[in-house]
Amino acid sequence: MLIIFAESIHGTLRQLFLAPLIGDFSARRVAFFSGILLIFTITCFFIHWINAPTTKKLFLIGLMWMLLTASFEFGLGYFVLNYSWERIFEDYDISRGGLMGFGLLFLLFAPALAKKLRGNSVTKEVRL
Numbered sequence: 001m002l003i004i005f006a007e008s009i010h011g012t013l014r015q016l017f018l019a020p021l022i023g024d025f026s027a028r029r030v031a032f033f034s035g036i037l038l039i040f041t042i043t044c045f046f047i048h049w050i051n052a053p054t055t056k057k058l059f060l061i062g063l064m065w066m067l068l069t070a071s072f073e074f075g076l077g078y079f080v081l082n083y084s085w086e087r088i089f090e091d092y093d094i095s096r097g098g099l100m101g102f103g104l105l106f107l108l109f110a111p112a113l114a115k116k117l118r119g120n121s122v123t124k125e126v127r128l
Contacts, residue, residue, distance in 0.1 A: 003042055003065065003107075004072055010035055028091060032099040036106055040114065047114040058115055062108040070104055 010031065019027040052058045077083040091100040 002046070003039055004069065006038055006042060007035060007069075010038055025090075025097070029097060029099060032103060035103060039103075039107065040110055043110045043114040044118055047111065047118050050111065052111065052115070055112055055115075058111040059108065061111045065110070066104045066107040069107055073100075 014027050014031040015024075018030060021027075022030065050061060052061055074088060077088040078085065089098075090096060091098045094101065
């Protein structure tokens with residue numbers, strides 16, 4: 001929920017401040033990278049709270065995040081923001097510069113990457 005909340009604020013700020021300057025599609029492409037950083041920061045901060053003991057469980061958590069995020073994005077886009085399916089899928093169309101498919105793929109790997117990055121340092125702190 002925290003990732004969705006943070007990304008919703010991120011998207012709102014993108015629309016309010018970045019899109020008027022460089023255009024909607026360009027703003028979505030630029031914000032993709034700051035969104036990845038935001039997701040990874042949140043994941044790193046909470047990875048030990050998640051307490052998944054195996055790589056398989058980390059990937060299952062990532063898969064759940066990926067599916068929940070896609071459901072939220074498609075539902076919000078279509079039912080709340082009244083975007084056409086063409087507009088929604090534009091963000092996923094690599095041939096048109098859409099990067100969101102990579103964003104969903106990153107969600108799959110984020111828990112395992114965060115655990116690998118933070119695993120030893122946090123474990124040592126807890127033992128003290």
